[in-house]
Amino acid sequence: MTTDDVEIDDIRSLVCVQLGLARVVDEDHLVSDLGAESADVVNLIAAVEDKYGIEIAEDEIPDIHTVRDLYERVRGRR
Template sequence: MVFEKIKAILAEQFDVEEDKITLETNIAEDLGADSLDVVDLLMTLEDEFDVEIPDSEVDNIRTVGNLVKFIEGNS
């Protein structure tokens, strides 16, 4: 469920097909996200899942799988 929601958000924000997004998808390398994109994405996810992603965690979130794991563990 979390993964499906994240996939939909990423597909919309980065204009990619949901089918191309896997848990191994690297947010910066595979989706072309720069630092502003990441901040925007994290704010969207915080609102969607009612969770706070601290700045200290941002460096640890490189892949879609990292995002799913963080949100599932903190929501």
């Protein structure tokens, strides 16, 4: 799978699995809405990197606030 084929559903599912949630919406804030701790964010970013073969720099992480931000980053739009 290339990052062009990624759908936001894929990212939603990944977030649900990593944070142990049943459902998330695109505008959910990973920390303030979904309660992600720093270790959760590391797990989530690492899972995204492994699945899509990309590397997200440490200083990009503060720009990834929401589920949609993560999707946009995977698609290379950020």
